Amino acid sequence: MPEPQFTLDFLDWVPWVPRAVDGDLSDRRKAEIEAFVAGKNASDYLLVLANDFDSLRARAFVHRHVYADEENVTQAGYRELGATTTSHINGCVFCASVHARHVANYLKDRPLAQRFLDEGLEADLPAIERAVVDAAAKLTVAPESFSKADLQPLRDLGLSDLEILDILNYAAFFANANRLMLTLGEPTPQKKLR
Amino acid sequence: MTDVIDSILAGRRTDRIAELRSEKPLLATQMQDYYDSIFSPAADSAAEVSIGDRFLIAIRTASHTGSTAVSDWYAAAAKESGVSAEEIAWARDVGTPWHGQDRRAPMMRHVDLITSRPVDSSKDDIDALLTAGLSPAGIVIASQVVAYVSYQLRLIAALRAMGE
Numbered sequence: 001m002p003e004p005q006f007t008l009d010f011l012d013w014v015p016w017v018p019r020a021v022d023g024d025l026s027d028r029r030k031a032e033i034e035a036f037v038a039g040k041n042a043s044d045y046l047l048v049l050a051n052d053f054d055s056l057r058a059r060a061f062v063h064r065h066v067y068a069d070e071e072n073v074t075q076a077g078y079r080e081l082g083a084t085t086t087s088h089i090n091g092c093v094f095c096a097s098v099h100a101r102h103v104a105n106y107l108k109d110r111p112l113a114q115r116f117l118d119e120g121l122e123a124d125l126p127a128i129e130r131a132v133v134d135a136a137a138k139l140t141v142a143p144e145s146f147s148k149a150d151l152q153p154l155r156d157l158g159l160s161d162l163e164i165l166d167i168l169n170y171a172a173f174f175a176n177a178n179r180l181m182l183t184l185g186e187p188t189p190q191k192k193l194r
Numbered sequence: 195m196t197d198v199i200d201s202i203l204a205g206r207r208t209d210r211i212a213e214l215r216s217e218k219p220l221l222a223t224q225m226q227d228y229y230d231s232i233f234s235p236a237a238d239s240a241a242e243v244s245i246g247d248r249f250l251i252a253i254r255t256a257s258h259t260g261s262t263a264v265s266d267w268y269a270a271a272a273k274e275s276g277v278s279a280e281e282i283a284w285a286r287d288v289g290t291p292w293h294g295q296d297r298r299a300p301m302m303r304h305v306d307l308i309t310s311r312p313v314d315s316s317k318d319d320i321d322a323l324l325t326a327g328l329s330p331a332g333i334v335i336a337s338q339v340v341a342y343v344s345y346q347l348r349l350i351a352a353l354r355a356m357g358e
Binding site: 004016017018019020022023048049051052054055057058059061062065090091092139140142143144146147148150151161162164165168169171172173175176177178179180182183184186 | 228308312317338341349356
């Protein structure tokens, strides 16, 4: 397989699996799905997942919650960097693009986001960002040997356990999102302006 | 009220983990709701991929990362729902591809791909599943099981480390 081409640009996503609305549906289910998807981004992706509507809906609540906690934008930036780390390792160009843009916005550092996309785990990073990337990477590739020692750099840099759990939970969530995005369709350059 | 993550943590669930989880009550209940949507499905969903097969997929995904506590938990659930010991043993043995020739064979081989090498997935893989007679719902359900467990086992690993 060719190396994934990571980018900060906006991407579209085209499904490989027929969308729920492409098949036969009861009027009731069709209305439920249309109401659910209305106004959301990546609607073709949601319409593929809507082939099993209950799991789509339950997953959406988890997804909304993992990034909806109140906190400062710097913490949000670290969390997005963890998500970008998972996505980079898994080769999910679509997810990495979305979440690297969030890193750039929250940390107010677009060069850092670009450097991380280009160079991945080897990129030169400030101390906290380095510790976030290392912890998220370990959780992605070797969850079974993830231990207290992997938390220590973040604790030493002054992050609370709740902040660390927030980052790790979000990084873990992308083990989920990357697999769905990578295996049910593919990213394409964006055709329309948002 | 069952909480599957607490149940898998079992003896490793320290007071510190309980305290941290209680700070995020929504996360706990929504993860459980997500679990229920996959493993206690409505009848139309269960007709696409059986509950026993869902547990087999979960064992397989957890076994790929050597997440023993998670695969053991799903193996017990599979056994309880009537899955044979042979099939459970296969699911744990990630070195052995699914050898059955039944209609589940393409789905089970796809599970190995999307668990361990998702970036190598292609449209051809999906087309092959559709040609083999798997429905779009069946493909999505198998993918959701893999995706759910891939997340769950990492959240458990993170919690366990925090409780050490």
